[in-house]
Amino acid sequence: MQNMEIDNILYRLFPICRSITGDGVRKTLAILSEITNFEILEIPTKTKCYDWTIPKEWNVNDAYVKDQNGNKIIDFQKNNLHLKSYSIPIHKKMSFKELELHLETLPDLPDAIPYRTSYYKESWGFCISHNQFTNLEKNSTYEVVIDTTLKEGNLTYGQKIVKGESKYEFLISTYCCHPSLANDNLSGMVLWILLLQWIKKKKRKHSYRFVIVPETIGAIAYLSKNESEMKKISGGFILTCVAGPNNIEYKKSFQGNHFLDNLVLKKLEELNLHFKIHDFDINGSDERQYSSPFFRIPIGTICKSKYYEYDYYHTSKDNLEFIKSKNLIEMFQIYISIIEEMERFENFQDKEILNPKNNSSGKKFLSLMPYCEPMLSKRNLYPTNGGTIKQRMFDVKKEHHDRKYQDTNENKITGKYLDTIRWVLFYSDGMFSIEDIAEKTGIPYDELLLAANELCTNNLLKIIDEG
Ligand code: ZN
Numbered sequence: 001m002q003n004m005e006i007d008n009i010l011y012r013l014f015p016i017c018r019s020i021t022g023d024g025v026r027k028t029l030a031i032l033s034e035i036t037n038f039e040i041l042e043i044p045t046k047t048k049c050y051d052w053t054i055p056k057e058w059n060v061n062d063a064y065v066k067d068q069n070g071n072k073i074i075d076f077q078k079n080n081l082h083l084k085s086y087s088i089p090i091h092k093k094m095s096f097k098e099l100e101l102h103l104e105t106l107p108d109l110p111d112a113i114p115y116r117t118s119y120y121k122e123s124w125g126f127c128i129s130h131n132q133f134t135n136l137e138k139n140s141t142y143e144v145v146i147d148t149t150l151k152e153g154n155l156t157y158g159q160k161i162v163k164g165e166s167k168y169e170f171l172i173s174t175y176c177c178h179p180s181l182a183n184d185n186l187s188g189m190v191l192w193i194l195l196l197q198w199i200k201k202k203k204r205k206h207s208y209r210f211v212i213v214p215e216t217i218g219a220i221a222y223l224s225k226n227e228s229e230m231k232k233i234s235g236g237f238i239l240t241c242v243a244g245p246n247n248i249e250y251k252k253s254f255q256g257n258h259f260l261d262n263l264v265l266k267k268l269e270e271l272n273l274h275f276k277i278h279d280f281d282i283n284g285s286d287e288r289q290y291s292s293p294f295f296r297i298p299i300g301t302i303c304k305s306k307y308y309e310y311d312y313y314h315t316s317k318d319n320l321e322f323i324k325s326k327n328l329i330e331m332f333q334i335y336i337s338i339i340e341e342m343e344r345f346e347n348f349q350d351k352e353i354l355n356p357k358n359n360s361s362g363k364k365f366l367s368l369m370p371y372c373e374p375m376l377s378k379r380n381l382y383p384t385n386g387g388t389i390k391q392r393m394f395d396v397k398k399e400h401h402d403r404k405y406q407d408t409n410e411n412k413i414t415g416k417y418l419d420t421i422r423w424v425l426f427y428s429d430g431m432f433s434i435e436d437i438a439e440k441t442g443i444p445y446d447e448l449l450l451a452a453n454e455l456c457t458n459n460l461l462k463i464i465d466e467g
Pocket of ligand 1: 178307
């Protein structure tokens with residue numbers, strides 16, 4: 001595929017309003033399947049997937065805010081990021097004071113519209129640039145119209161299993177839930193379809209499972225529907241953020257020295273590229289699910305302008321001007337050369353069980369939900385606006401992580417506690433003591449123990465060794 005064809009597909013897909021469910025995802029998968037065909041499947045609302053339930057399907061007809069003179073001052077039709085994803089329908093006149101509670105801006109990037117979602121907490125909101133917010137008439141009334149539907153429907157996803165002869169199967173996964181954002185993750189979807197098209201035509205030794213799902217809920221649903229097959233996967237990649245202007249970055253698998261990690265690093269060095277290495281981190285994309293204690297699939301990610309690492313991440317400035325199809329083609333070539341290298345091997349070292357270095361004594365916990373990340377928000381363990389965790393757990397400001405990433409309305413301390421919870425769940429496979437986890441993550445012992453005890457109270461962990 002040439003630059004122009006890639007540009008063409010990027011231009012067709014960029015404007016579509018995608019979310020974790022709805023017609024935007026259907027339309028996107030239909031367009032991608034014109035390039036090469038794959039299965040498009042649906043899971044109905046209310047289906048239980050481990051600890052999660054498929055939510056209602058969300059679709060948007062229109063959304064705007066009008067000023068007193070009837071001018072549309074915020075308009076979903078102009079940019080779909082203006083509407084917080086999963087906003088419930090509303091039609092109401094209100095004061096600025098009331099409207100303000102539902103507006104989100106980015107004071108640090110005042111001309112950008114933020115990307116925000118509220119999938120599991122019924123609410124509504126608009127996202128606007130901080131400059132626009134500053135200029136809003138404060139003594140005026142506004143008419144708010146959100147014409148959305150939240151109904152029983154489906155979650156839509158795609159897959160294609162391309163069979164080889166060896167016993168090894170690898171996963172190539174991406175997500176399809178972001179609206180008009182280009183590097184994260186329109187670029188990943190386009191790379192995914194190009195690689196699928198390429199691999200189908202190629203004489204292959206190994207099998208490759210191509211999966212395209214809405215992030216988190218889609219990966220969890222996929223794992224729950226394909227549990228035994230997914231348990232056997234040897235390793236894989238998440239395709240995301242592959243066309244930005246910055247250097248190449250590689251996020252290692254949780255093993256860190258898995259053969260895929262070694263292979264990627266060797267290739268990147270051979271190609272003489274400037275690149276940066278990130279250790280595995282419990283934040284990120286669907287490796288959080290695929291690498292959970294039950295599945296432990298080693299997953300790597302090669303990015304060009306990695307999520308969290310560029311200023312325009314999750315804003316309207318991550319648009320088609322930010323990315324280049326030539327960068328996407330460069331990443332396509334890199335992934336091809338890595339798969340070619342994988343194809344040379346007859347035997348891979350088996351998936352190693354994750355082992356602590358010294359198998360120390362000490363308190364050990366076992367996750368009672370090892371299949372994926374448990375749904376933390378329904379247990380009040382996930383930060384929501386003005387979340388309670390911070391007040392309950394952390395008035396101490398301890399720096400144990402250097403993280404650029406911030407969730408909506410989530411302050412640093414709350415975000416760190418969420419990290420602590422996730423690390424404890426990730427390592428609580430019965431092998432790691434709290435001391436081991438402290439050594440692995442650099443998080444202080446007391447904070448880990450606090451999180452572990454709270455997870456026990458929520459029936460997500462049980463203690464198996466008092467140490
Ligand atoms: Zn994202």
